[in-house]
Amino acid sequence: MIYPKVDVLLEHVDSKYALVIAAAKRARQINDYHHQLGEGSFEGFAPPLIESRSKNFLTMALEEIAEGKLEVSTSDASAV
Numbered sequence: 001m002i003y004p005k006v007d008v009l010l011e012h013v014d015s016k017y018a019l020v021i022a023a024a025k026r027a028r029q030i031n032d033y034h035h036q037l038g039e040g041s042f043e044g045f046a047p048p049l050i051e052s053r054s055k056n057f058l059t060m061a062l063e064e065i066a067e068g069k070l071e072v073s074t075s076d077a078s079a080v
Contacts, residue, residue, distance in 0.1 A: 004066035012065050013072045019065070022072040026061035 006016075013019040033045035034057075049069040052060045064070050 004062055008066050009062060012068060012070075018072055022070065023058060023061045023065060026064060026070060027057040030057040030060055 009019055010016070013022065029046060030048055033047055036045050048060050049064050050060065050067060052063055054060060054063075061070075065072065
């Protein structure tokens with residue numbers, strides 16, 4: 001079973017393409033944040049906005065979108 005469901009995600013985003021771009025960009029931001037933790041610096045990278053059971057950064061990004069924690073702009077297809 002896929003969570004979060006695509007129907008729920010599309011309620012927050014105009015198209016599947018914008019969803020893919022926003023989720024990928026946010027997953028990279030979360031990845032950068034976790035890599036920065038090991039270096040002892042906390043500058044420039046936002047931590048995950050939700051508590052997730054998953055350790056997969058893309059799943060975390062999709063859960064953030066499903067919960068409405070991110071605002072996705074379709075004009076430049078960017079998140080946050």
